[in-house]
Amino acid sequence: MPFSGEPIVQITDASIFQEDQTVLNNINLKIAKGEFVYLVGRTGSGKSSLLKTLYCDLPLHMGSIRICDFEIEKIKRKEVPMLRRKLGIVFQDFQLLPDRTIAENIFFVMKATGWKDKAKMKSRLADVLMKVGLGAVSNKMPHQLSGGEQQRVVIARALINEPAILIADEPTGNLDPEVSEGIFKTFEDINRSGTAILMATHDFKLIENYPKRTLTCGNGEVLDSAAQPVT
Known part of the structure; x- marks a missing residue:
């Protein structure tokens, strides 16, 4: 799919730190509006630190x-909530x-982002809730839902303010493979x-089954599968 216009994310000569340690150096990349991009790498490679830097x-x-x-x-600092209204973050x-009920959980976020x-x-x-296939859970408590259903609620919560980009940090990490595939399709x-x-x-089964542009963190750098090789 061709993408055009201003990128939704543009990173230029950025280094990412975790406490006093540099975890990623000299990152240069763009993510287009409407693009779907994977971020992969071993534990400790800087994936989560990069995401946390994006949402401050x-x-x-x-x-x-x-x-x-x-x-x-x-x-x-006072602008960070305004940024986060334009992002959806899925943990x-x-x-x-x-x-609190599912409805109360989502209303809590709405009130925090200015809904009245x-x-x-x-x-x-x-x-x-309908968008994530959970039209009938608003009065349930979180413990009454399966792990997959709870993750769908988290996605619904992230969609409240119609974000331009969803940032998802291992959203299927705690779920069974079949449930993971359903979440991915959402x-x-x-x-x-x-x-x-x-x-x-x-x-990596998801990546194999649904290949897309992939950013790989490792050895202090981010490699982009879409980068053109130098000839």
Whole structure:
């Protein structure tokens, strides 16, 4: 699929740090609007640190990153919530509040990102749950859902503000292979609707079955499967 226009992510001469250690050096890459990209590499190779830098959980000390029209190296603390409204973030460990219903979990995020109109909130809740195939779970507690269903709720929560890009950190890491495939197909459906996806994964079966552009972290660098070889 051809992509055009301004990239949704542009990383220029960036180095990524975890505490005082440099984990990735001199990254230069772009992710187009609507693109689906895998991020792979061994544990400790810098995948999660790169993702955390994109959504400002880790500071950027060297180079520049532009994502959703925000310049990460210049971003002010008060602007970080505005950036995160344009991103959807999907974690491996769900991070659902166990003492609240699914609806309350999603309303919590809505209120934190500026939603106030209750009718619009209820309508959007129904929309995002239907999008992930969970139209009837809003009054259930997280523990009443399977792992796959909980991950779908997390994806629904990430879609609340119609993000330009979903950043997913090992979203199928705790799930059985069959469930993982269903979750992956949910991501593909979301991508087909125009949302870019950057997915960190260890699931090489998925990559083999559904090949896409792949960024590989290792030995302090990021290798891009789409890079043209030098001749």
